[in-house]
Amino acid sequence: MLVVTFSATGAGNCVEVAGTPYVYARTRRDGSDGFVMGARCPHRGGPLHLASVSEDGARLVCPWHGGRVSLARLRRQVPAVRRGDTVTAVFAVPADTEATVRHVPVSDALCAAPPVRVRGLPEPADTAAAPKAAAGTAG
Amino acid sequence: MSHSLPAYRPFELGADDLREAVMRYATNPLYLDNDEWLNDDNPYRRQLRPQVLRHLDFSTPPARADILNYPSLAAQRLLTAIYEADLVFLPKSGLGDRAEDFKNFYSPGNRALGETIRPALERYAFGFLDEEVDVSGKWTKDTFLAYLESLEPTMTGGPSKTAQAILSSTDRERAARMWLIQLAPDFLSEASPMIRNVLGHYGQPQSEWFKIIIDEYGYGVHETKHSRLFERTLESAGLRSDLHRYWQYYLNSSLLLNNWFHYLGKNHELFFRYLGALFYTESSLVDWCRHAVDTLTEIFGDQVDVTYFTEHVHIDQHHGRMALEKLLLPIVEEHGEGVIPEMVRGIEEYRALLTVADDDFSAQIAWMDGQPEYNKLHAPVYEAITSGRVKPPLADIVEPFGELSNTHCHDGDELCHIVSGTMKFVSGFDSHLILEAGEGVVIQKNRLHGAIIESEECVYQIYSVGDYTSCLS
Numbered sequence A: 001m002l003v004v005t006f007s008a009t010g011a012g013n014c015v016e017v018a019g020t021p022y023v024y025a026r027t028r029r030d031g032s033d034g035f036v037m038g039a040r041c042p043h044r045g046g047p048l049h050l051a052s053v054s055e056d057g058a059r060l061v062c063p064w065h066g067g068r069v070s071l072a073r074l075r076r077q078v079p080a081v082r083r084g085d086t087v088t089a090v091f092a093v094p095a096d097t098e099a100t101v102r103h104v105p106v107s108d109a110l111c112a113a114p115p116v117r118v119r120g121l122p123e124p125a126d127t128a129a130a131p132k133a134a135a136g137t138a139g
Numbered sequence B: 001m002s003h004s005l006p007a008y009r010p011f012e013l014g015a016d017d018l019r020e021a022v023m024r025y026a027t028n029p030l031y032l033d034n035d036e037w038l039n040d041d042n043p044y045r046r047q048l049r050p051q052v053l054r055h056l057d058f059s060t061p062p063a064r065a066d067i068l069n070y071p072s073l074a075a076q077r078l079l080t081a082i083y084e085a086d087l088v089f090l091p092k093s094g095l096g097d098r099a100e101d102f103k104n105f106y107s108p109g110n111r112a113l114g115e116t117i118r119p120a121l122e123r124y125a126f127g128f129l130d131e132e133v134d135v136s137g138k139w140t141k142d143t144f145l146a147y148l149e150s151l152e153p154t155m156t157g158g159p160s161k162t163a164q165a166i167l168s169s170t171d172r173e174r175a176a177r178m179w180l181i182q183l184a185p186d187f188l189s190e191a192s193p194m195i196r197n198v199l200g201h202y203g204q205p206q207s208e209w210f211k212i213i214i215d216e217y218g219y220g221v222h223e224t225k226h227s228r229l230f231e232r233t234l235e236s237a238g239l240r241s242d243l244h245r246y247w248q249y250y251l252n253s254s255l256l257l258n259n260w261f262h263y264l265g266k267n268h269e270l271f272f273r274y275l276g277a278l279f280y281t282e283s284s285l286v287d288w289c290r291h292a293v294d295t296l297t298e299i300f301g302d303q304v305d306v307t308y309f310t311e312h313v314h315i316d317q318h319h320g321r322m323a324l325e326k327l328l329l330p331i332v333e334e335h336g337e338g339v340i341p342e343m344v345r346g347i348e349e350y351r352a353l354l355t356v357a358d359d360d361f362s363a364q365i366a367w368m369d370g371q372p373e374y375n376k377l378h379a380p381v382y383e384a385i386t387s388g389r390v391k392p393p394l395a396d397i398v399e400p401f402g403e404l405s406n407t408h409c410h411d412g413d414e415l416c417h418i419v420s421g422t423m424k425f426v427s428g429f430d431s432h433l434i435l436e437a438g439e440g441v442v443i444q445k446n447r448l449h450g451a452i453i454e455s456e457e458c459v460y461q462i463y464s465v466g467d468y469t470s471c472l473s
């Protein structure tokens, strides 16, 4: 077994293990389905990290020849956990298998929800509405 | 069928009902503001600042970036009070005139009101973890073991960010005491969340879980019970050991971490998640305790009693492996690999919370150490306001002698400006500024603070500047 840690987004968002690149993906708006997927199309090796999602939401559509890959199958493929922007994935290959981390672009359909939502500060006006409230009293 | 039943409706409170229920719970006299900084051997008094709660909305969980804002601190304080109504506490100096408080705290009325708001508060307090951690793919026993093995370096690292913050503080003793205070809500009732999981009937692992508790309870010899050992640590470091004496100095993240274990223990549908957390705490505690011993002895010398920590170094060496072999793996064996993702989630949530706590604590020490600077920053920020360059919302406040603003924090930076009188501005345990007319302090976002008026009257202004650096030209 090989355990690899890489980024969910940005630089280092792809790990290549035994010739297959893997990326972290999310296809649902609410971000409830983060998973690690092999990003090489089974047809002729097209870039599945640039895939779109079929209308029924059940398959990825490869950008090269339009081949379809079941999402349910992809989601089972690699046991993984994401904490913040860090992904840890376990691959069923010998522990000394080489793994290289690099960057690949990922299509919008595969990063439907950003892994980490960032909300701005409340507008100063909000705080003004109830200064005693947010502030409590004093200082 | 003529006897048709109404459809089952799971319990849930809408935003308005929730706010009203929170107010109803928190207006209990036990939870009102204190006019002292410390609680005095009264385990039932916990300041919840109900006067502010009516303005808060706990119906939508905050994003990760907002979890150190005031509403989250308020939610953690509420949850601590609610969870601890399941635990038995008695004043060290005897029940005496606290008998009424005792009855009130454990009364069915107080407990029922707490239980009513608990599910919503838990969603609010821990909801960000749904976003912070996800587990995917099909896990097997083998991939799980490989993953656990890969965690080893994370459990045996160097001193934490917290230890570094203490050792590099300009007032190391104060920083170390502030840290011990953060541990007190957990360690003075040590293992209580865990004990929630030995009730019931679930086979051999139940007895394994029980053995861990026997260790924590010092085999029934009171002087070796871990909470007793920690009392001695507190006392030898110049602190008192009565429960929640330092309630007002608990940071949001310290309560968050402790409450999270109660949350897992109280809600048994999270049993498997707790198993993951148990494995990780047991496995990482040895090194953590070693660093604690080093830090405390470096600062306080030999006078500090570190038995609490050395004891954990000794007994926990095997607890990690025991937890794995006797608890986690047999449970996977019995209940299937489908329970593994919850265990993984427990581990990673705990790691996420450790990071939150490390960041929060070191920021608070920097805030305490930086008080002279924040005091000086008053001048340029106030100048930016009086010159009209920035126009932040303003609150004018007049308070009488002795008025104590119980500790809290703000969701953005604020400027406090004293118009007349004297304010003692408190920024952490044993950390304060005396502010006179014309002076003030920049109050950093999310940093715990409070104040007491030391003159007959004090007139002051609070400007909600949002980000103070934007006032500096």
Ligand code: FES
Binding pocket: A041, A042, A043, A044, A045, A046, A047, A062, A063, A064, A065, A066, A067, A068
């Ligand atoms: S390579 Fe993907 S469809 Fe052909």
Ligand SMILES: [Fe+2]
Binding pocket: A135, A136, A137, A138, A139, B408, B409, B410, B443, B449
């Ligand atoms: Fe304040």
